[in-house]
Amino acid sequence: MELNEVMRTTFSARAFTGEPLPDETLYRILDNARFACSGANLQGWRVIVVREQEIRRQIASICADTFRYYRAQEIAGEVPFNPITPTEVDPSEAARTDLRYPMLGHFDDVKKVPVVLVITLDLRVVTAFDLNQARIGVISGASIYPFAWNILLGARNEGFGGVLTTFLANGEKEAQSILGLPDHYAIAAMLPLGRPVKQLTKLKRRPVESFTTINRFDGAPFKP
Numbered sequence: 001m002e003l004n005e006v007m008r009t010t011f012s013a014r015a016f017t018g019e020p021l022p023d024e025t026l027y028r029i030l031d032n033a034r035f036a037c038s039g040a041n042l043q044g045w046r047v048i049v050v051r052e053q054e055i056r057r058q059i060a061s062i063c064a065d066t067f068r069y070y071r072a073q074e075i076a077g078e079v080p081f082n083p084i085t086p087t088e089v090d091p092s093e094a095a096r097t098d099l100r101y102p103m104l105g106h107f108d109d110v111k112k113v114p115v116v117l118v119i120t121l122d123l124r125v126v127t128a129f130d131l132n133q134a135r136i137g138v139i140s141g142a143s144i145y146p147f148a149w150n151i152l153l154g155a156r157n158e159g160f161g162g163v164l165t166t167f168l169a170n171g172e173k174e175a176q177s178i179l180g181l182p183d184h185y186a187i188a189a190m191l192p193l194g195r196p197v198k199q200l201t202k203l204k205r206r207p208v209e210s211f212t213t214i215n216r217f218d219g220a221p222f223k224p
């Protein structure tokens with residue numbers, strides 16, 4: 001596939017056909033993804049290919065709890081888990097919220113979810129230039145998400161797909177223990193991968209001039 005087409009059509013796939021994703025293909029995807037940039041080229045990523053059913057079940061359970069709470073906040077009109085506006089929804093509301101996330105219901109079935117990758121980041125090799133800002137850190141993520149995104153681009157290029165999920169991080173301590181991760185490895189993402197049931201090609205994204213301005217935040221929109 002041509003690069004621009006891959007970039008413009010890498011959608012979030014959350015339902016897969018029963019077709020397996022061969023190890024050779026997964027290896028090739030990771031072998032290309034590893035050329036992502038990272039701060040000082042320290043490549044702090046560690047990837048865990050989760051195959052064991054019981055581990056998958058436990059991971060799905062953490063994500064389901066988090067997703068219910070996410071939905072409860074969304075239903076309340078909030079931007080869920082927002083660092084600027086804290087939630088006013090009580091965590092007990094989560095238990096009363098429907099889990100409308102079919103994939104989590106069969107997460108332990110490799111026929112339904114062929115590959116699960118947990119992407120972790122060694123915080124010992126991260127330089128976070130926003131460390132001293134009085135706000136949530138964003139710079140550390142830049143040393144891992146180009147790599148995670150490369151995996152999704154690579155999967156798309158091979159006719160496969162997946163979704164970048166982050167909800168596992170809400171249960172990071174538990175996930176670290178389930179996966180045997182040292183404390184200094186942060187959960188950055190979890191990527192389910194497989195052959196998408198539908199291959200979408202039209203993604204909804206805002207146009208360049210709606211988010212690019214000249215000289216200042218309130219400057220004129222950038223247009224050719």
Ligand SMILES: Cc1cc2nc3c(=O)[nH]c(=O)nc-3n(C[C@H](O)[C@H](O)[C@H](O)COP(=O)(O)O)c2cc1C
Binds near residue numbers: 011165204
């Ligand atoms: C930082 C980040 C976190 C995300 N976390 C989740 C998640 O926890 N669960 C999930 O299903 N999708 C997650 N997504 C996927 C987004 O919902 C998806 O990229 C967005 O809705 C666009 O979908 P589309 O590519 O199909 O148009 C996340 C995406 C990003 C970039």
